[in-house]
Amino acid sequence: MPEMVRLLQVSTQNDIARRDCAVDSQRFPENERNKVRRVAGLSEWQKIKVARYIDEHIDGCIRVEELGLQVRLSASRFSKGFKESFGRSPYDYVLLRRVEAAKFLIATTQEPLSQIAQACGLSDQAHLSKIFKRVVGMTPLRWRRTASASRSTDATADRQRWARLSNTGMTAEAA
Known part of the structure; x- marks a missing residue:
């Protein structure tokens, strides 16, 4: 008798499981279940290859189709995977690399600035200035002045450091 009870329990559990599956399939038809798939990002080799390709071709026109071909993906699939991996669209990433x-x-x-714009794949100085200010928060000319001032301050600090080291008889390597 106990064997019959166990078989009945197993049979009942199987019936309940089948019913649950039937209910789930009615609530979530096949086409709806497929929509729930999560988009996976690019693999490590794909991320490296795409980033390298962008940097090597920063001065030219970079299309999503070309980037997808580099990693053997369609433009659509590549764009989704890229956004998942890099947190931004390919267009935004390329623009940031240009800046x-x-x-x-x-x-x-x-x-x-006109030559720098062309070297970075931007159409002209006005385009560079507009994008640069939006991304960096200052104009390219102001950036150049800030960098120049920083370099001269660094050079002055280096000269002062060297003078201190020379007075103590130390070399830069020993410091």
Whole structure:
């Protein structure tokens, strides 16, 4: 008899499980269950390859389709994975990388802003100024002046440090 009770319990549990599955499938039809899928980000090699490609082609036109081809994904799938991985759209990321490149060139060279704009893949100086101010919070010219002042302050500090070391007989390596 106890064996029959156990079999009846198992059978009842199976019936309940089947009923629950049937109810779930009615509440969530197949096409609705597929919509719930989470978008996965790019793999590590894909992130590295895309970031490198963007930096190497920062001076030109970079299209989402080209980026997707680099990592063997459709433009749509790539855009979703990119946003999941980088926290922003490919367009926004490329724009930020262009501004970072411009910041470096503005701070370290005396090239005209029009040439820096072209070197960073922006159409002209006006476009560079507009994007730069929106992202950085100051104009490119102000950025250049700030960087120049910072460099001269650093150079003065280096000269003063060197003078102190020279007076004590120490070398820069020993400090």
